[in-house]
């Protein structure tokens with residue numbers, strides 16, 4: 001459960017020139033005696049530091065950054081509380097329950113700065129922690145930009161899921177022009193229960209998750225549920241590709257496009273989607289494209305219809321207007337365009353226009 005990652009040891013590292021003294025004064029200045037990290041996945045990461053100087057150490061700070069897609073590089077700085085002394089041992093725990101968790105495989109870069117009463121300081125070299133889910137013995141296979149990790153089932157199980165991932169990427173590019181821009185890590189848990197154990201405050205229904213900013217997917221796939229697993233793989237991987245493509249600081253994707261593309265990637269629609277859409281057509285209870293642009297309803301029946309309609313909208317756009325327009329839509333959204341503006345620019349109609357064109361297409 002707890003994995004200890006050994007780190008820099010001052011004497012050795014100073015010898016190797018790995019520690020960069022910031023402003024060592026005439027005296028000895030602070031030195032790092034020991035530094036280590038303990039990952040207790042998914043709950044916390046504890047950082048330890050042992051340091052000494054010829055005068056009292058007065059200031060210790062931990063700096064860390066999380067490796068994920070972001071609009072601006074964010075470095076967190078933690079002021080460590082301690083009693084000034086010539087020898088100080090400190091630790092600080094990053095409690096994921098307060099900040100939200102990190103997916104398995106994430107990387108955290110960190111370094112320490114220490115200062116003493118004479119103003120002499122030292123800054124440790126940047127070190128990287130890989131946050132692993134050490135509850136299981138993972139195996140991995142790699143193909144192209146995808147690395148798949150799993151721990152239950154033989155290699156053919158993993159290979160089958162890998163080939164689905166590869167097919168999905170090819171098909172997605174053919175139909176929408178969307179491509180992976182960064183490598184992806186796929187974690188296959190043995191079931192939903194194991195996956196829930198990897199998350200902080202998981203939703204009960206979580207069967208698969210795309211951590212889009214981390215390039216990571218986690219899915220719980222029992223050996224006997226491979227068909228479901230293949231759909232979930234196609235779905236989550238598509239979310240990841242599409243989010244990588246349109247990531248921008250100004251605007252999100254409309255939910256119908258995000259979920260519609262993900263369901264479209266799964267292959268032929270599931271019968272429940274078809275019947276949900278037909279029922280809504282019969283009862284004249286279709287949801288407007290404008291409402292489908294916001295997060296979907298939490299009510300099961302309405303949410304089912306929202307997915308079914310999103311799939312149908314995406315299929316309508318791809319089969320009637322082709323790959324290049326879908327690619328242009330994604331590229332326009334990437335620039336932070338509003339939903340109406342993006343549709344108008346690419347297709348010549350806004351969300352209401354899409355609504356009426358799509359309605360006449362499905363009611364035919």
Ligand SMILES: [Zn+2]
Pocket residue numbers: 235239259262
């Ligand atoms: Zn989804």
